[in-house]
Amino acid sequence: MYKLLLCWKYLRTRYLAMVCIVSVMLGVATLIVVNSVMGGFSTKLKERLHGLLSDVVLEAYDYDGFTNAPAKMEQIRNDPFLSKEVEAMTPTLEIFAMLQFTFREVPFTRPIRIIGIEPEGRKAVGGFAEHLVNPANQIKPTFEMDENARERYLIKRATRGIDFPGPREAPNLNEPPPPDPPPSKPHDSLGVILGYAIAHYRDRNAPADLPNKDVRTLEPGDEVIITTVSGAKMSPVFDRFVVTDYFKSEMSEYDSNYVFMPMAHLQKLRTMEDRVTSIQIKLRDFNNAPKVVQRLKQLFANAPLEVQTWEQKQGAVLAAIRVERSILNILLFLIIAVAGFGILAIFSMIVVEKTRDIGILKALGASNGGILTIFIGYGLLLGLVGAGLGTLVGLEITIHINDIEKFIASITGQDIFPRDVYYFDKIPTDISPMGVFLVNLGSVGIAVLFSILPALRASMLHPVRALRYE
C-alpha cells in the first residue's frame, strides 16, 4: 500500500516529472496523427485503385492477345465454383498509341493507352461509367455524340482537309496485293472517350478563388488522330476519331493516359480479328479473389494467359506505401525513445534526491523489491498519463486536421495541402484502433523500460549509507 501512496504523491508533487509526461505525450500524439493521415492516404489510394481496376484480370502475355474470348467467358460461367463467385465479366483490348490534335492552331502529340471496350459490359464490371463526365453516360455509357458535340463536329468537318482511308480489309495472302491503295471513303469518325487530363490542363495563373481552373483543349465534337500498331506485322495504323466524353478518375496515371474506344473498331484497325488482350472480372466477394485466381489458373493452364488480382497488378505501388509507412513509424518511435532517455535522466535525479527517504523506508521494513516496485510503478504511471494525454491530443488533431490546415495556411500564406497535386479536396484520415493501441503500448513499455535502471539502483541502496546521505 505504501508503494501506491508514494507513487501517487511523487506524481502530484514532482513538477520535473511533467517534462517526462510532456515528451511521451508529444511522441504519442505525433505517431497517432502521422499514422492516421498516412493510413487515410493509403486507404483512399487503395479504394481508388480498386475502384478503377477489376477484381481479377486474365491478361495476355503480349499485345497480340488471345483468341476466343467469348468461349473462355462461357467456360468461366459454366464452372460451378466460379459461376458463384463471378458477378460480371468483359473483354478488353489494350494497346499503346499516339494521340494528335490541334489546339489554338498548334499541333500537340500525346502518348496514350487505348482501351477497346464494350461499353455496357465494361460498366457492369465497374470502375468506368461512374467516372464519365457526361451524366447521361454514367447511366448508359456510349460512344455516341450528344447534340452540341455533333453540331460542332459537323461544322469542323466541313472545313477540314483530307479524310483518312478507313481501316483496310485483312489482306488475302493467296492473291497478289492491289496495285494502289483503295480510294478513301468518307465515313463518320467514331467516338472516343478521353482521359480528363489529356483534354484539360490547370491554369496556374488563374485567380485563386476561381472554382474551375481547368482549361479545355479538346471539346466534345473535336477530332483527334490516333496512331497505333497493328497486331499482325506491327506496322503503324491510324485513324481519325471524335471526342464524345471525358473519363475523370482523379488519378493522374489514368486520366492522362487512357482513351476508350469501341472494341470492334479497334480490332478491325489492328487487324486482330477477334483477339482481345484481357478479360476483366468482377467478383461478388473480393475476399475470395485468391481462390478464384487459383481456379482460373487451373482452368486456363495451357492458355497464353496470366491471372492476377488487382492488388498483384498494383503490387509495386502498394508495397512502396507499406515500406514508406514502416520506415516512418520507426523514425517516429525514436521520438518516444528520446522521451525514454529523459525519463532515465530524471528518474536518476529523483533517486538521488530520495536516497534518504529510501533508507527510511528500508529501515521501517520495506523490501528491496518494494522499492523497485515504487520506481517502476512511477515510470508506469508517467507512461500511462503521457500516453493517455498524447492519445487525446493526437485524436483531436486528426479529427480536426482540415480546420487546422486551413488555419495554418491562412497564417503563413503557404498552401500546405495543394489540392491539384493531391486530387483530394480534404486531407484523408483513417484512425486505426489497433494502431493507436500499439502506439500506447509501445510508449508505456518504453517508459517502464527506462525506469528500470534507476529503480534498480534505488532498490540496492544500503539502508545505513542511505540514511547517512546528506
Next chain:
Amino acid sequence: MDENAFLFAKNLHKTYRKNAISTPVLRGVDMEIAEGEFLSIVGASGSGKSTLMHLLGSLDKPDSGEIYFRNRRIDNLSADKRDYLRNQEFGFIFQFYHLLPELTALQNVMIPLMIRNSVFSWMTGGTSSKQRAIALMERVGLGHRLHHLPSELSGGEMQRTAIARALIGNPSLIFADEPTGNLDEETGKEIVDLLRELNERDKVTIIMVTHNLEIARGTHRIMKLVAGHVEIPLDEQPFGVLPEVFPVVRPKIFNELPDEPKYQAGSL
C-alpha cells in the same frame, strides 16, 4: 551472559572499507538487554555506538559475531526475514527524525502498517489502522497536528511523530539513535521523558544511543563504548538514578504536579 536475555550479541566486529583503507569500528562487542529494560549506549563520536545499534536492529550485518533475539539468531537471516523483523518487531527513532516529506504526520505514522499490508488488505481492512494512528498521535501529544506536513512541524513535534511511527506496529524493541541530538535541552528532556513513560507504563524495551550522559542517567542502565570496545562492565550500573529525575520534567508535559525545583547538573 544470560543466554535467555531478550536481545544479546556476542563478539561483534564491524569494519568499514573505503578503497584500500579499512576502519575497524567494532572490535569484539558483547551486550545484552532484558525485556522491559531501558538501556543507554554512550560513547564519544566515532566510538561505534550508532554502528552497534544498526547491527542490533539488523539494518546492517556484522563482519563476525552473533546476535540473538528471543533466542533466535538474527544476524544471518535472509533479507526478507530481516525486513519482517524491522517492520514487526523493531521500531526506530533517529536523530534527524527521518519523516517522509510528502506525507502528512498521520500518514507518516501509518507507513509501517502500509508496508505490512498490501493494497487489497489495506482497502478492506477498515479504519482500524487509522484509528490506532490517531490514538498514538494523541498519546504523544500531537492530536492537533495530524494533517500537517513535516515541514510545518517543529523539531520536537517531528520527533514525537517519529516515536508514534515507531510504536504503531506494536514492536517489542525500540531503537533510538540520538533522539535528542537535534533538539534543544528542554525539548530533549520532554522526548526522553516520553520514552521513559512508554518504557514504564507500556513496558516497551528501549535501546538508546546518546552522547549526552545526563540523559543517559535517566535510564535503567548505561553501556559505554570506547574505540569499539565496551568500557564499563554491564553489572556495575547505578540503578537508583531514576526517582530523583522523574518529578522534575514530568509536570511540563502532563500538567499533574506543581513545579518542583529544577534538577541541578552535577549534584549527583
